Amino acid sequence: MKIGLIGNPNVGKSLIFSHLTGIGVEVSNYPGTTVDILSGVSCINRLPVEITDLPGIYSLDGESDEERLVRDLVTSRSFDVLVMVLDAAHLERNLYLFLQVLEHQVPMIAVLNMADEAEEQGISINTQAFSDICGVPVLLTAATIGKNLPEIIPLALEKAAIGHFQVSYDRHIEAAIRTLGRLSGADRISVLLALQGIGTDVLLLEGAATIAKEIEEEHQMPVSRILAGNRHHAATELSKQVITRAPVKESRGPDRWLLRPFPGVLIMAGVLISLLLCVFMVGSFFEELIVEGFDLFIIEPLKAAGFDPLVYELLFSFFIAIQAGLGIAFPFVFTFYLLMSVVEDTGYMSRIAFLADRIMHRFGLHGQAIIPMVLGLGCNVPAVMAIRQIGTKRERYIAAFLITMVPCSARTVIIAGIVAVFVGIYAALSIYLIIFVLILLTGIFLSRVTTGSQLGMVLEVPPLRIPSPGMVLTRAWIHIREFLVIAMPLLIVSSVILGLLGFYGILDVIELYTAPVMEGLLGLPTFASTSLLFGILRKEMAFETLVVLAGTANLTEVMTTLQLYIFALVSTLFVPCISTIAVLYREQGLKTAVLISIYTVLLGLVAGILINYVFRVM
DSSP, rough: EEEEEEEOOTHHHHHHHHHHTTOEEEEEETTOOOOOOEEEEEEEEEEEEEEEOOOOOSSHHHHHHHHHHHHHHHHHOOOSEEEEEEGGGGHHHHHHHHHHHHHHTTEEEEEEEEHHHHHTTEEOHHHHHHHHHHSEEEEEEGGGGGGTGGGHHHHHHHHHHHHOOOOOOOOOHHHHHHHHHHHHHHOOOHHHHHHTOOOSOOOHHHHHHHHHHHHHHHSOHHHHHHHHHHHHHHHHHHHHHHHOOOOOOOOOOOOHSSSSHHHHHHHHHHHHHHHHHHHEEEEEHHHHHHHHIIIIIIIIIHHHHHOOOOHHHHHHHHHHHHHHHHHHIIIIHHHHHHHHHHHHTHHHHHHHHHHHHHHHHHTTOOOGHHHHHTTTOOOHHHHGGGGGGGHHHHHHHHHHHHHHSSOOHHHHHIIHHHHHITOOOOHHHHHHHHHHHHHHHHHHHHHHHOOOOOOSSSOOOOOOOOOOOOHHHHHHHHHHHHHHHHHHHHHHHHHHHHHHHHHHHHHHHHHHHIIIIIIISSOOOHHHHHHHHHHHHOOOHHHHHHHHHHTTGGGGGGGGGHHHHHHHHHHSSSSSSHHHHHHHHHHHHHHHHHHHHHHHHHHHHHHHHHHHHHHHHH
């Protein structure tokens, strides 16, 4: 038995899913998309029931990746039963999607969640009347307190029904449904989709396009807007029949401060900076413990073991990769997702997106992109993983580029350890300024040339809530597990390959061939190319390798301040670390990962060459 959970965003669907499946959850990309699908198994009466948490959407007619995916799954009858989760406190708004799902004639039940919030707002819903009108079982739940959640699966298995409520469309639409249905034999929903240009039946689509053109000329508006208007009217009428409202004292609450430019922007800045500092401080603390622990108990004994050189190189590359992965995964990624889950579950994420939307649209992004951009200062890996929350493929593509340019904590080590120490604090700050300008220019350029749709400011702001500790931990674990099983293997393989390149002298050959660029264009010593390559494994390793190859921790003995400045700038802009590349490949595909790597390499080299030329001339 396969059950799909479907509903609008912020209706508590994920919390219900977590209660029904526990932590045994699989995360997968639906084939051909970047959309995550969560699925788990629950055992009812000794029989396994597969439950899938579909992405939250507002309509089945939209063209976002999530809307197309859910529409395809519903149309293809991928589930035996659909559990439609609705927000009882905002039922009328949720009924639009509910009415669309009803039209697909799939066995379903309606779960009216957040019944406790509806009660606080003086909202009472006649579930029996709702069920009689629509023809499907209706259940009131409150996921945050666990009310009636155990009844969902038994109700879905035993009493799910195909609804009989039917939206009455404009007379021209109804006439088109009858005509096209009679000529093609298609059912009602197939004709409705065809009138909007959706479907695979070529003959039906051609006939529907002809009729749709006539309807649009008659009404002076697209068919999709006519259908939407009829559905909204039906949702309003249905809600009037099942909802009664008692008078309650209106309270504006914290949103009177959180959603206004002042002091909302200041509060947002405080929250984001606190989030960043927490991720950075907690991550750095545990990273230092993990790295030092590996050095003390694994790396140092390995060096003293007297292995054959090739065996030693393979083992060293293997363990250094694990050290790098665990030093990033557990402290940074887990802390990041733990805090992000708290921010999401409280409902403050939507408020941040609302305030940041106007600024982010200048970069061709939705307001939600501000979160991964800021957290990229801590670590690019979780920041790239966080872009999946951004609405469209175009925006995720732009965000991926910009996030990989954000100076993470490892890059900060290079800027602070090389420039701030040996050149000066103002020189270090100037590198941040150069990077910020390049991010700004890159964002403006990409927003102009990248094709695809951009989300408008249609954003639901849910009420502020106290997050569920169990849900917060579950979400964090799902994402950290995903990182460990996908990014870690890629990191280990890449590290071993890099180690073999060094063992067989290929890195020496690279230094020889890169000398014209290193010495001639950048004005750097030839061993800087090896440092940059090791920086791909872990960014701060570029600094560490430079010290090793220079033979001294006092770098001013072997390099000028200009060389140190150029090296720090180039290594900061240079290709992201292997962990980031691995996650880019996972989230955006091989083509985007390669393109970003090439772009950042060129950007770093061009910036370094320009700085070298300007100061040489001066």
